[in-house]
Amino acid sequence: MPFKFVTVSHPDQVKDRKKQEGIRQHAIRNSIQRSPLDRIKRKDPFLPFVANEKRRKRFRVVLTKTPSIGLMDSFNTLCACPERLRTLLRHPSAKQAGEPVFCIEDSGKVFFQGMDRILKGVLADPTLFHALSLVLTLAANANVPNVETLMYRGKLFQGMKAAMVDPEWKPTASTITTMLMLIGYDYRIEIGDAGSIFTHIRGVQMMMSLYQAGSIAVVAQMQRALFWQDLFGCFVLNTMRSISHNMYDGWKNPRHIDTQLCCATPNGFSGMVGDWPIEFAIILEDLAMLCKTVDERAITGDTPFVDDTPANLESRLVDLLSTSRLSQSFADPIYEACIYAVYLCTYKLSVGIWNSSFIPEICVDRILSRLAAAAHDPRLASSRSLLL
Numbered sequence: 001m002p003f004k005f006v007t008v009s010h011p012d013q014v015k016d017r018k019k020q021e022g023i024r025q026h027a028i029r030n031s032i033q034r035s036p037l038d039r040i041k042r043k044d045p046f047l048p049f050v051a052n053e054k055r056r057k058r059f060r061v062v063l064t065k066t067p068s069i070g071l072m073d074s075f076n077t078l079c080a081c082p083e084r085l086r087t088l089l090r091h092p093s094a095k096q097a098g099e100p101v102f103c104i105e106d107s108g109k110v111f112f113q114g115m116d117r118i119l120k121g122v123l124a125d126p127t128l129f130h131a132l133s134l135v136l137t138l139a140a141n142a143n144v145p146n147v148e149t150l151m152y153r154g155k156l157f158q159g160m161k162a163a164m165v166d167p168e169w170k171p172t173a174s175t176i177t178t179m180l181m182l183i184g185y186d187y188r189i190e191i192g193d194a195g196s197i198f199t200h201i202r203g204v205q206m207m208m209s210l211y212q213a214g215s216i217a218v219v220a221q222m223q224r225a226l227f228w229q230d231l232f233g234c235f236v237l238n239t240m241r242s243i244s245h246n247m248y249d250g251w252k253n254p255r256h257i258d259t260q261l262c263c264a265t266p267n268g269f270s271g272m273v274g275d276w277p278i279e280f281a282i283i284l285e286d287l288a289m290l291c292k293t294v295d296e297r298a299i300t301g302d303t304p305f306v307d308d309t310p311a312n313l314e315s316r317l318v319d320l321l322s323t324s325r326l327s328q329s330f331a332d333p334i335y336e337a338c339i340y341a342v343y344l345c346t347y348k349l350s351v352g353i354w355n356s357s358f359i360p361e362i363c364v365d366r367i368l369s370r371l372a373a374a375a376h377d378p379r380l381a382s383s384r385s386l387l388l
Helices: 011-015 017-043 053-058 084-089 092-095 125-140 147-164 175-188 194-210 216-237 278-300 309-326 333-349 358-373 378-382
Strands: 102-103 110-112
Touching: 084 125, 092 102, 092 125, 125 147, 125 175, 147 175, 175 194, 175 216, 194 216, 216 309, 216 358, 278 309, 278 333, 309 333, 333 358
Parallel strands: none
Antiparallel strands: 102 110
């Protein structure tokens, strides 16, 4: 039917029945003609849409959220909450949490000593993730265990146990690193168990004997970390030592010390050092020579050296401390206070990248407690230079 206009000359004419029927039929006819086109369009999954340009500029819509470079785990690949771990890594106490296994840079990045190539991406390993969270949470809580630390510790043991059930299980670099962190947790808590530390150290030694690394340097770094964990465990909790400086060629004898020259014992010790083991006097002389070497390099502007001399001295001091603790006939709180003081001095010469506070705090606390125990000892009254 051809298109035609419906004309009216007066509003009342719209009410005419014939004219209304004509308008209705015209509307129905146009609707039927448009229906096939609409049905064809609906079959296409992508419907054309013309946006209002002005409105699009004013109201910007983001359909997908891009991964944030500020997130530690943008794609949720880790086993637990990565944001909590990132917060712990930026905690002021984080720097002292990892010594001697790892250190944390100012940016919050974890730096494993000489093992970064092997351990790259290992935070995807649940046991290492929980171990790192464990020691960081402990440090953030002033080395006092809480519900969060116990949760991470439980998950760590659960993961290790589940892995070791497999008869084909073999230790990996991340497994050994996890155990090294667990040792650090054991001697940092106030209720630390010396027997547990000794067991874990033996376990790491067995793992290292089974671990076949492609890089000898990685194994050497693990052995070095285990040496310090063993030494710190004895230093803090008086555990039985399993590793000695005599086991390593670089640590057997102090380096950068001229044995032909002899530095006098510091004046403060001269009045009492004769009553103590001769080895302590020798350590004092070696330390005085090491300090002299450091001072000379500072004056000449030479690059400070990083060697194993402090490791040798600290290991010998801990051996003396352990012997003093075990001796029933010889228990001298002033002597032990001096050992802690000399250890503190040696430690501060070699903090290097650690810049931590855990060991110095232990030293200061033990020095004060030993001096308090000897408060009425007449030797302190007659030897003000020693107290100074």
